[in-house]
Amino acid sequence: GRHAMKNGQQPRSSTSRTNPVLQVVLDSGFVRTAVRAIYRHPTTPEIGTVALSILEFLVREGADATCRQRVSADLSEPPERVLTLVNAAGKFSDGGHSVPLLSCLKVLNDVFPWWREEILPSLPDCREREAAEALINIFHAHAGDEQLFIPSLKILVSFQRNPLMSRAFYEAGLLHRLRDWLSSSA
Numbered sequence: 001g002r003h004a005m006k007n008g009q010q011p012r013s014s015t016s017r018t019n020p021v022l023q024v025v026l027d028s029g030f031v032r033t034a035v036r037a038i039y040r041h042p043t044t045p046e047i048g049t050v051a052l053s054i055l056e057f058l059v060r061e062g063a064d065a066t067c068r069q070r071v072s073a074d075l076s077e078p079p080e081r082v083l084t085l086v087n088a089a090g091k092f093s094d095g096g097h098s099v100p101l102l103s104c105l106k107v108l109n110d111v112f113p114w115w116r117e118e119i120l121p122s123l124p125d126c127r128e129r130e131a132a133e134a135l136i137n138i139f140h141a142h143a144g145d146e147q148l149f150i151p152s153l154k155i156l157v158s159f160q161r162n163p164l165m166s167r168a169f170y171e172a173g174l175l176h177r178l179r180d181w182l183s184s185s186a
Contacts, residue, residue: 018066022058026067031055031074031081038104039084045097048088052103059110072111079122082108083131086123090134093141098148101138105151114154120162132168135159140177143184 018026034051041047057063058071075081085108092101112121123131135156142148156174159165 018064018070022064022067026070026074031071035075035081035084038088042088042091043095045092045095045100048092048097048100049103052100052107055107056103056110059107061110068110075107075111076121079124082121083123083127086131086134089138093138093148098145102148102151105138105148105155109151109154109158112155112158114157117161119158121159121165122162123165128162128164128168129172131159132165132172132174136169136172136174136177139174140181143181 034055037051038048055071055075059068059075075085085104089101089104089108092098092104112119135152139149139152139156142152156169160169
């Protein structure tokens, strides 16, 4: 077989290579297809829920490391994929669809962890304001729901490290929203 070793040796640990089924899924362009499905059906949360739950499985903590890196890279480039996920999260939020919204937030947080300063999300040129407005609206709309608020806050932290996004957040009124939230929380 493809994975047979010389002299009857056993293959190295399973963490050193991607599961063959996952490899086929990734080689078949699953990430591109999933993001395309989310983009084309923003008002059909069932489609987004299925696509996002699979993406979430592939990038979650504890997933196959090679698979996780590859899926994260595929979700990061081209930058339109990042914007698609952000806009989808905004549409799920606006539509009151909390299951795909939470899944989308988890995927974004797994791909762009708030605590990893070296991982910067990139967006298409001149589209930062669009992403900032979507993320700020999610943050504001779910300030009373800890399950959605915490992941949305983490995403704001991750995305603000990109200098263009930081400026877009400022221009889109993030400081005012934060002040309002802090005032209402006190």
